[in-house]
Amino acid sequence: MSVAEKIIELTNQLVSDCTLVAVSKTKPNTLIMEAYNTGHRDFGENKVQELVAKFEALPKDIRWHMIGHLQRNKVKYIAPFVHLIHGVDSLRLLREINKQGVKSDRVINCLLQVHIANEDTKFGFEKEEITDLFANSSLEEFQNVKITGLMGMATNTSDQNQVLDEFSGLKNLYDEVTQLHPDASSFKILSMGMSSDYHIALDAGSNMVRIGSSIFGSRDY
């Protein structure tokens, strides 16, 4: 199947309130345009330099998602245009995003990344930190960021029950935060699920999936 056929098939599989982020990292602009020409507009990248290059080269109505680990010193390059930053994993990073939001006169949409995997290597806040942040209104000082939801990555394992447990735990936290949130209508995104586990993520209540290899084919780095 072509990229166009795959993206149409996936879009048709998803319910209408679930957003598909097509993860185009390492893939050429020609393939992104194939997906774009089907009407798709949400694309995800995990490297700032690549994201900026693609933003500059491609149509300006693409909504660019920064999905990877983001270094503070690189926020300034994406702040003027990024649609959503998925991997906010510290208050120091959030403070920098806010600062760059002020400079570009934008309110930057962010998801807080939660550490749900049983692996040391994945970034993110612990669940208790997240509830504390909202319970203590610690985020209100950041006028130029909008926390629109949560993001998580499950353990890379063939044990589907474990993956379901991890995603369900994140959904519970998301529901809890929705109760605590001062403006619940702006807190509405639960980003979880990639090519290998998005079916499980959807069962657990995800409403944004980040899918790369199932659309564009495997990556060789």
Ligand SMILES: *Cc1c(COP(=O)(O)O)cnc(C)c1O
């Ligand atoms: C690469 C990546 C994805 C997509 O992975 P696939 O297995 O290719 O679907 C999703 N989320 C993040 C954070 C990624 O870095």
